[in-house]
Amino acid sequence: MTVHILTIGDELLIGQVIDTNSAHMAQMLHEIGAKVIGKSAVADSREDILEALAQTSKKASAVLITGGLGPTKDDITKKVLAEYFGVGFVFHQPTLEWLNKLYERFDRVMTDSVRDQCLVPQNATVLPNKMGSAPGMWFEEKGKVFVSMPGVPFEMAYLMEHEVLPRLRHHFAASPTAYRTLLTAGEGESYIAKILADFEEKMPSSLKLAYLPRIGQVRLRLTAAGTDEQALLKLLNEKFNEMVSLLPPELIAGYEDDLLESAIGKLLKEKNLTLSTAESCTGGYLAHLITSVPGASAYFTGSVVSYSNEVKMNQLHVRKETLQEHGAVSEQTVREMVAGVLDLLKTDVAIAISGIAGPDGGTAEKPVGTVWIAAGNGSAIETRMLKLGKDRMRNIQYSAIHALNMLRLFMRRHY
Amino acid sequence: MTVHILTIGDELLIGQVIDTNSAHMAQMLHEIGAKVIGKSAVADSREDILEALAQTSKKASAVLITGGLGPTKDDITKKVLAEYFGVGFVFHQPTLEWLNKLYERFDRVMTDSVRDQCLVPQNATVLPNKMGSAPGMWFEEKGKVFVSMPGVPFEMAYLMEHEVLPRLRHHFAASPTAYRTLLTAGEGESYIAKILADFEEKMPSSLKLAYLPRIGQVRLRLTAAGTDEQALLKLLNEKFNEMVSLLPPELIAGYEDDLLESAIGKLLKEKNLTLSTAESCTGGYLAHLITSVPGASAYFTGSVVSYSNEVKMNQLHVRKETLQEHGAVSEQTVREMVAGVLDLLKTDVAIAISGIAGPDGGTAEKPVGTVWIAAGNGSAIETRMLKLGKDRMRNIQYSAIHALNMLRLFMRRHY
Numbered sequence: 001m002t003v004h005i006l007t008i009g010d011e012l013l014i015g016q017v018i019d020t021n022s023a024h025m026a027q028m029l030h031e032i033g034a035k036v037i038g039k040s041a042v043a044d045s046r047e048d049i050l051e052a053l054a055q056t057s058k059k060a061s062a063v064l065i066t067g068g069l070g071p072t073k074d075d076i077t078k079k080v081l082a083e084y085f086g087v088g089f090v091f092h093q094p095t096l097e098w099l100n101k102l103y104e105r106f107d108r109v110m111t112d113s114v115r116d117q118c119l120v121p122q123n124a125t126v127l128p129n130k131m132g133s134a135p136g137m138w139f140e141e142k143g144k145v146f147v148s149m150p151g152v153p154f155e156m157a158y159l160m161e162h163e164v165l166p167r168l169r170h171h172f173a174a175s176p177t178a179y180r181t182l183l184t185a186g187e188g189e190s191y192i193a194k195i196l197a198d199f200e201e202k203m204p205s206s207l208k209l210a211y212l213p214r215i216g217q218v219r220l221r222l223t224a225a226g227t228d229e230q231a232l233l234k235l236l237n238e239k240f241n242e243m244v245s246l247l248p249p250e251l252i253a254g255y256e257d258d259l260l261e262s263a264i265g266k267l268l269k270e271k272n273l274t275l276s277t278a279e280s281c282t283g284g285y286l287a288h289l290i291t292s293v294p295g296a297s298a299y300f301t302g303s304v305v306s307y308s309n310e311v312k313m314n315q316l317h318v319r320k321e322t323l324q325e326h327g328a329v330s331e332q333t334v335r336e337m338v339a340g341v342l343d344l345l346k347t348d349v350a351i352a353i354s355g356i357a358g359p360d361g362g363t364a365e366k367p368v369g370t371v372w373i374a375a376g377n378g379s380a381i382e383t384r385m386l387k388l389g390k391d392r393m394r395n396i397q398y399s400a401i402h403a404l405n406m407l408r409l410f411m412r413r414h415y
Numbered sequence: 416m417t418v419h420i421l422t423i424g425d426e427l428l429i430g431q432v433i434d435t436n437s438a439h440m441a442q443m444l445h446e447i448g449a450k451v452i453g454k455s456a457v458a459d460s461r462e463d464i465l466e467a468l469a470q471t472s473k474k475a476s477a478v479l480i481t482g483g484l485g486p487t488k489d490d491i492t493k494k495v496l497a498e499y500f501g502v503g504f505v506f507h508q509p510t511l512e513w514l515n516k517l518y519e520r521f522d523r524v525m526t527d528s529v530r531d532q533c534l535v536p537q538n539a540t541v542l543p544n545k546m547g548s549a550p551g552m553w554f555e556e557k558g559k560v561f562v563s564m565p566g567v568p569f570e571m572a573y574l575m576e577h578e579v580l581p582r583l584r585h586h587f588a589a590s591p592t593a594y595r596t597l598l599t600a601g602e603g604e605s606y607i608a609k610i611l612a613d614f615e616e617k618m619p620s621s622l623k624l625a626y627l628p629r630i631g632q633v634r635l636r637l638t639a640a641g642t643d644e645q646a647l648l649k650l651l652n653e654k655f656n657e658m659v660s661l662l663p664p665e666l667i668a669g670y671e672d673d674l675l676e677s678a679i680g681k682l683l684k685e686k687n688l689t690l691s692t693a694e695s696c697t698g699g700y701l702a703h704l705i706t707s708v709p710g711a712s713a714y715f716t717g718s719v720v721s722y723s724n725e726v727k728m729n730q731l732h733v734r735k736e737t738l739q740e741h742g743a744v745s746e747q748t749v750r751e752m753v754a755g756v757l758d759l760l761k762t763d764v765a766i767a768i769s770g771i772a773g774p775d776g777g778t779a780e781k782p783v784g785t786v787w788i789a790a791g792n793g794s795a796i797e798t799r800m801l802k803l804g805k806d807r808m809r810n811i812q813y814s815a816i817h818a819l820n821m822l823r824l825f826m827r828r829h830y
Binding site: 070 | 443444463624626627692694700710711718720721722772
């Protein structure tokens, strides 16, 4: 199955919005074994959209479209699709019922332009959008598939996961494939690739290894394709276990859908431990990561985001002398922050972070990107200094992920 | 001048890399009045690149290409360009001199594959790349311009600014455009579109209005194009002000690049107020949004993420009776959380959130998605209940954004 990703919207062409959708879609498609052969962006223009539909569907077996489904005048995707297929519109009652519920819930009054979202091209299969008002639409025309989704990232992601990917799999009767994923943390892609070079070289051609890097993590996805599902699963598990055995055990952080935050949640539950955090430069992002996992309340009690020195002193009992002698970004400070939050929130383990996220606030001695992290419990605390770059958001994200990995390694050693 | 942006690289099609280059290029081009009529990404494949060059240059007067200029085997852009133009290669001596300097500086030995970067297609005008080893190249063919740049973001940005934009301006004698952006919060796209329907209808054809929705926010971008830059700016400002005056003032949250978190930062600074937060279900995300703004430490002291009831009682002094009688997700609890965090972190204003983010944990009386928010100061506290859906991440994000907007409205009324 070959796919072209088509994004529609003037905002993409004047650079006001960075297109994260198409990368996310490509990743999801890659994971089910679909091949993305091209991506393009066009303006909210009838001619450009018509031409793009014709052009892209020549080569790809499916064209996945995002954007231009809102209720305003510049959103013309639906109209142009109907024109392209040469069909009229029908009213889709279930969408109206969904919109009624949605508007009731938010206590808002539905306008006519919203009601227009219930009109869909005659040949559309409506894909219910539980995350928003504009439904997704699935079209089949001369052996090609066209899918239209809203451009709002989480609406697109919901529709891809729950509607589009299962239908694509089914429609193109993708020959049975199976995959398993390993989550590693602590080393980069090239380090791991070097270790696995020989394994990859000798791998049967029915297997494929993909490196899926994220900030501070690399996921390794092994995919097997074939006709005999039993044999394929056996081979996959065999080779997956071989791959795991080749890697340094401390790199292995989780399996399948795990990311560090969920892997750590499982570890805490398994060991029956509770966690709290004390954050300065990450400003709540570490707690956010931890609590993005459903059920985190079973092991996470809370965080003190001590952005000011007063909060560090008054809440976490970091000593004034420590801040004066060593500064807020220092090993001593994060040690005292861990001790303070363990005491305050009464948990078994804790993490603390203090750093200079940037873009300003650095000094010659402690430039922007200097971050101290501590992870520990009542009897041991481990610390580490990071020297990161100048990008604020990246520094926040990398520090939080690195801190989670430090906690994981701490628990490996102490529990 | 019309431009097509062509990015080359397998990594873009499997979603391994988010393409920030093309948005940055589009923005720079937009600012000099060039019209980006399309963007596309293709694999490191000879056929796909040849086809893309032919296709895109049919409509656009210039094709700006990034990627595929590195020294490894999969980097074939230069070779394919030479084939497309039907020319051979020449050795570019100044590039060798630059590479010698570069390698000396970093104390590295130049390999043959690096030396190959001095070979350029015969018809190329070399654009010196002071940020890296692969030079940019400018081609003119049958009245069309083709530019090839490395995909490394800061190398591309350097070449665009110092070489490509000046040459494009000169080559095409561009017509100017300008835009202004308004941030609104509190109502949806269709509500605003209804108010502005008449304004949009009567708008001169040289202006264009775009709706750019985000969670809990809608940005309105007005763009003007023309030949006389003075007249165009005058018209743009006139119409922008008219648009602002048509909207209910409480919807207007910021201008240009503002999002709620930065708009609130400006408001707090302007009124010389400090802020703290107390979060339960948002688990640190609210603090993260606030601290994603550079310089937030000027007004934000910190947050207590009180995920467990013990932390609500012990740190924020929410009364045990309140939790027993009304529950952790209640108006009374968020009122006491605001009062508690104001007292604890000694700030002028504070926000508190408590809710059921889901996917589990709901009851008949308080289903998943029930969220209570309070915003206030020492003398007044305003509260609101939200009834959201079942998606954990969306509930977290929407609650935090809604809370920021409540704080904005509270400050409008009380300061």
